[in-house]
Amino acid sequence: MGRPKIARKSTIVDMTAMCDVAFLLLSFFILTTKPKPSEAVPIQTPKSVANKFVPDKNVLMISLNNEGHVYLSFGDNGDDRAKKKSALEDINQRNNLGLTSGEIDALAKQPFIGTPLAQLKQQAHLTNDQITAKNLPGIPTQDTTNNQMTEWIRAATTAYAGGHMDLILKGDNIAKYPVFKNILTAFKKNEQFKFQMVTNQANVPQGTDLYKENMSKKPV
Amino acid sequence: MAEMDTSGGGGHKKGPGVKKGKKLSTRVDLTPMVDLGFLLITFFVFTTTISQPTAMRLALPDDKVKPEDQNKIKQSGALTILLGKDNNVFYYEGELALDASNFKSSNFKDIRDEIIRKKQQADTNLVVVIKPNDESTYKNFIDILDEMSINVVKRYAVVDISDVEDQLIRRTEGEPVPQQ
Numbered sequence: 479m480g481r482p483k484i485a486r487k488s489t490i491v492d493m494t495a496m497c498d499v500a501f502l503l504l505s506f507f508i509l510t511t512k513p514k515p516s517e518a519v520p521i522q523t524p525k526s527v528a529n530k531f532v533p534d535k536n537v538l539m540i541s542l543n544n545e546g547h548v549y550l551s552f553g554d555n556g557d558d559r560a561k562k563k564s565a566l567e568d569i570n571q572r573n574n575l576g577l578t579s580g581e582i583d584a585l586a587k588q589p590f591i592g593t594p595l596a597q598l599k600q601q602a603h604l605t606n607d608q609i610t611a612k613n614l615p616g617i618p619t620q621d622t623t624n625n626q627m628t629e630w631i632r633a634a635t636t637a638y639a640g641g642h643m644d645l646i647l648k649g650d651n652i653a654k655y656p657v658f659k660n661i662l663t664a665f666k667k668n669e670q671f672k673f674q675m676v677t678n679q680a681n682v683p684q685g686t687d688l689y690k691e692n693m694s695k696k697p698v
Numbered sequence: 699m700a701e702m703d704t705s706g707g708g709g710h711k712k713g714p715g716v717k718k719g720k721k722l723s724t725r726v727d728l729t730p731m732v733d734l735g736f737l738l739i740t741f742f743v744f745t746t747t748i749s750q751p752t753a754m755r756l757a758l759p760d761d762k763v764k765p766e767d768q769n770k771i772k773q774s775g776a777l778t779i780l781l782g783k784d785n786n787v788f789y790y791e792g793e794l795a796l797d798a799s800n801f802k803s804s805n806f807k808d809i810r811d812e813i814i815r816k817k818q819q820a821d822t823n824l825v826v827v828i829k830p831n832d833e834s835t836y837k838n839f840i841d842i843l844d845e846m847s848i849n850v851v852k853r854y855a856v857v858d859i860s861d862v863e864d865q866l867i868r869r870t871e872g873e874p875v876p877q878q
Binding site: 493494496497501503504505507508511524525526527529530649650651652653654655656658659673674675676677680682683686687688689691 | 716728729731732735736741742743745754768803810814817823830831832833834835836837838839840841843844847848849850
């Protein structure tokens with residue numbers, strides 16, 4: 479009761495500055511996340527506990543959508559594009575497709591290849607908007623007699639000869655097994671025995687052997 | 699608790715006889731807006747790291763390897779998993795009995811328990827043989843490979859399904875056996 483009263487100072491903090499910083503950081507993150515490319519080939523990949531990341535250089539990506547259509551794309555950088563061009567020239571020569579160098583250039587710039595060899599000339603004339611899974615029938619991989627994927631993998635292997643090439647397969651959840659098997663046959667025929675499959679990340683279920691292994695590795 | 703003073707410049711005589719000289723000081727508290735801002739930031743921070751798709755590795759066996767080497771699996775350690783349509787999973791241990799008495803059905807949840815049980819029983823002799831039939835999907839295949847890695851099964855193989863097994867699956871699923 480006789481306590482001397484401490485002079486109270488104002489405890490109001492001005493939050494305007496904090497608000498500015500918050501929105502600046504927010505804009506930074508919004509702008510730096512790469513806008514998701516509107517998928518020309520919509521694919522729902524299955525989940526897996528694998529934890530290695532998909533490489534994005536020196537890659538050859540084979541996409542398998544839910545209808546069983548197969549599309550082929552190369553990496554998205556200058557190096558891979560040059561390899562794509564030499565693979566196209568190789569295919570042009572071997573199969574006598576009669577593609578002009580202008581058409582080969584156009585094809586090299588397109589996001590993926592999705593037609594049988596006979597229709598490659600027509601694909602060269604399509605604009606990028608028209609190149610979607612709906613319009614293009616995909617590379618024939620249906621039966622073992624007409625597996626054009628073998629031809630493409632062969633051309634790609636020669637283009638990347640001497641260097642490193644990663645084969646990645648991006649398949650849809652409901653794609654049926656036979657087409658997948660034919661793609662694997664195409665790989666085997668070209669002596670490509672290692673490849674990776676794109677999946678979504680899933681956590682390792684608790685209590686399983688892999689979980690225990692990961693836990694024991696933790697203290698690094 | 700910033701103050702946004704919207705009371706307007708006081709002392710501004712607007713027109714004749716404006717009686718509303720009352721200053722309304724609206725103090726807007728910006729704390730919730732800051733909270734919102736940081737929430738959105740954490741959202742974007744986390745979505746950029748997670749959206750990287752991961753890759754699952756698979757090495758294919760060389761077909762040129764002599765078939766005699768392939769048969770060196772001890773039947774006691776062999777577990778064959780068959781994949782059918784509609785996410786059906788069937789399995790049997792060792793060799794398929796002539797009357798198919800050891801042909802059992804399962805689903806993706808229970809197959810893990812089966813694999814664990816077989817692993818404890820066979821230990822280093824464990825070999826899992828995966829045989830997907832034509833009606834199974836890519837997801838089934840990846841899920842089974844995932845089970846291999848979750849249960850740390852070091853030896854497994856993907857083999858073409860035989861006609862006997864295919865017919866057995868179709869009969870169990872209730873499908874009419876296709877005419878050969």
